[in-house]
Amino acid sequence: MDEVFRALADPTRRALLDALFTEDGQTLTALEGRVQMTRFGVMKHLRVLEEAGVVTTRKQGREKLHFLNPVPVRLVHDRWVSKYAEPWAATLSGLKSYLEDEDMSTVKTVSWEQGTAPVAAGTAVFEVYIKTTPERLWEAITDPQQRAIYSFGVGVQSDWTTGSDYVAGVPGTVDISKGTNVEVDPPRLLVQTFEALWSDEVRAQGTTRVTWQIVPVGTSCRLTVIHDGLPDQANPELYGGWPMILSGLKTLLETGESLDTPGSLMY
Missing domain, CATH: 1.10.10.10 (Winged helix-like DNA-binding domain superfamily/Winged helix DNA-binding domain)
Structure with missing residues (x-):
């Protein structure tokens, strides 16, 4: 920090x-x-x-x-802002205003999705360092019970073989996404197609791709999530939840606890 x-x-x-x-x-x-x-x-x-x-x-x-890469800013927010500031504990003002350190009383508070940077190149990249092993990190990404902890109830079901399908959602509540595991190379690489399902607006965005890359760095791992194939002027909901998810993943693996950020802000 x-x-x-x-x-x-x-x-x-x-x-x-x-x-x-x-x-x-x-x-x-x-x-x-x-x-x-x-x-x-x-x-x-x-x-x-x-x-x-x-x-x-x-x-x-x-x-x-x-x-x-907004993930470190998200972590700073979770550590130094959310526990002191209410009622916007789980929100960020527009990232531009936040980084310029403007007077918060003159800035309209918006959700993280609204404050996410536009993706002009069709690619959004998120990176975080987590003190864990590649095997442990891979398990947390693919295990539905652990996934639900840091994805605010959203679990993922798959047999995690190349060419297999996966589905993600909150059982009995909402379908979040589905797709195909294009490349599965544990504990190093996972490439998936991504079809968002939680609203008509995101369904209309079509199929994109999400790549999870795990690289050991000493006693830690560098996790990079690349969300590409995004359409021009992509709906920020498609990729705006990644900083919150990765922050929750890091917190779970390093502390065994979950973030207090409500999942309703993600979708």
């Missing part, structure tokens, strides 16, 4: 995050045009943001794309 606070303390770094909030998946050249600074200076600031985890990168051909 110290690294996150340090990253957000600099106005140039906040401006870079604002730029990614407006349009995710930008190259270094594109971001250089957003601030009055040399290319080397922008690279130094991006390095700080990457080290704090609030920016993550992906290679696309010869280009390196930068993505806003």
